[in-house]
Amino acid sequence: MRVDLHCHSTASDGTDTPAELVRNAAAAGLDVVALTDHDTTRGYGEAIAALPAGLTLVTGAELSCRIDGVSMHLLAYLFDPEEPALLAERELVRDDRVPRARGMVSRLNALGVPVTWEQVERIAAGGSVGRPHVATALVELGVVATVSDAFTEEWLADGGRAYVPKHETDPFEAIRLVKGAGGVPVFAHPAAVKRGRTVPESAIAEMAAAGLDGIEVDHMDHDADARTRLRALADELGLLVTGSSDYHGSRKTVSLGAFTTDPEVYGEITRRATGAFPVPGTGGI
Numbered sequence: 001m002r003v004d005l006h007c008h009s010t011a012s013d014g015t016d017t018p019a020e021l022v023r024n025a026a027a028a029g030l031d032v033v034a035l036t037d038h039d040t041t042r043g044y045g046e047a048i049a050a051l052p053a054g055l056t057l058v059t060g061a062e063l064s065c066r067i068d069g070v071s072m073h074l075l076a077y078l079f080d081p082e083e084p085a086l087l088a089e090r091e092l093v094r095d096d097r098v099p100r101a102r103g104m105v106s107r108l109n110a111l112g113v114p115v116t117w118e119q120v121e122r123i124a125a126g127g128s129v130g131r132p133h134v135a136t137a138l139v140e141l142g143v144v145a146t147v148s149d150a151f152t153e154e155w156l157a158d159g160g161r162a163y164v165p166k167h168e169t170d171p172f173e174a175i176r177l178v179k180g181a182g183g184v185p186v187f188a189h190p191a192a193v194k195r196g197r198t199v200p201e202s203a204i205a206e207m208a209a210a211g212l213d214g215i216e217v218d219h220m221d222h223d224a225d226a227r228t229r230l231r232a233l234a235d236e237l238g239l240l241v242t243g244s245s246d247y248h249g250s251r252k253t254v255s256l257g258a259f260t261t262d263p264e265v266y267g268e269i270t271r272r273a274t275g276a277f278p279v280p281g282t283g284g285i
Contacts, residue, residue, distance in 0.1 A: 001263040003032040004256060005058060006075060006188065006216065006244030010125055011035075011043030012062075013132040015249030018043035019050035022281070026052040028256040032266060032278070034058035034077065034244070039093045040128045041081040051281035058269075058278050062188060063178075064093050066168035070197045071158055072187065074174050075216065075242075078273035079183025086177040089169055094128055096167040101129045103164035104156065108134070111161060113143055131156050132251055147251055151195065158196040175211045182275025186214040186242055191230055192221035201233055208237040213272060218243025218259040220252075240265050 008014035009021045016024060018035060021043075025033035035047050035057060044059050051057050060077040079086060101120055108115045115137045123140075124133040135150035144150045153160045169177075178185040187207065191198055204215065217230045218241075234241045243259040246252070270278055 001031045001266075002029055002257055003261040003263060003266045004030050004244050004247070004259070005032075005034040005060075005077070005186075005242050005261050005266070005269075006036050006062070006219075007033055007247040007256065008037050008062075008249075009035060009043045009047070010127050011040055012037035012128040013124075013130050013248060013251065014127075015251050018045075018047035021247075021249075022047050022051050022055060022057060025256050026055045026281075030055060030257050032056045032058060033256070034060050034075075036060040036062045036075055036077075038062050038128050038130055039064055039090050039097075041090075042128070044081065048279050051279060053281050053283045055281040056278045057281070058266075059276055060183075061090065063090070063174050064166070064168045065171040065174050067171050067199060067203055070199050071168060072171060072199050073189070074169075074171055074178070075186040075188045076174075076178040076181075077184045077186065077269055078276040078278070079178055079181035080275035083181035083275065086181040086183075089174070089177055093167050093169060097129050100164050100166040101131075101134060104131070104134050104162050107162040107164065108138075108155075113138070113141065113162075115141060132248070134162075136251065171207060172210050175207060179211050182273060184213045184269050184272050185211070186216055186240065186269075187212060188216050189219045189221050189246065190215050191226040192219070193226075194221060204233065205237055208239055212239065213269070214240030214242050214265070216244060217241045218261075219246060220254045220258065221246075240268060242269075 009018040063074040135147040245258040
């Protein structure tokens, strides 16, 4: 069984529609794929309607959090998308994305970059707008060669010249909300140092005590030493270890199924969840 538990669609900052994502996941030989768009569940319906036979969909989201000035992401699996408290917090984060993106456009303009809000809005195509859409605009303008090249202090990285903060949830509150909605919280790419400052292991231990279920270990932004260290930390704290592609379609070079989660860990996630259940494919449309 091949299980990829971290993928994005056009509902946030991926380039595959939710329907394309599940079809591509089946074509890539996956048995289970998770749809984890940023702070939104908008892609669920389309993904479920198109789900091919033989592929199971795990519904989820990647929640924007911040602790002690450090940005982090929390993967939430199989929560009730209509649970009021978590829904309200997701909407608060999502609603702050537009003024934040507009602010980055203004800062880029002040730096002499002729990006426009209309350009970013076109790239986002109705999805949950974020830095990758602004980064794609910089690629289109020839300012940087790749989306990753935009995530530096010169441009859009945390604290960068064009960076603008947004509302981000305290991770302890996010864990409480996800658990309250019957979901399973997993810390996404906790050692991705090239993205900026990372959360110290002492804070991860505090999150584990507060109900964090797992950490994402096998990820393209973790080198071999980071994976070894994170596995040891997960063992020490009693956390589940997951692996996934963090697929964004053509916006990143990683392929679906490049990193996967052990089927036994996937089974444990489904056992712990009470808010929703994996959806088996029946052929799609």
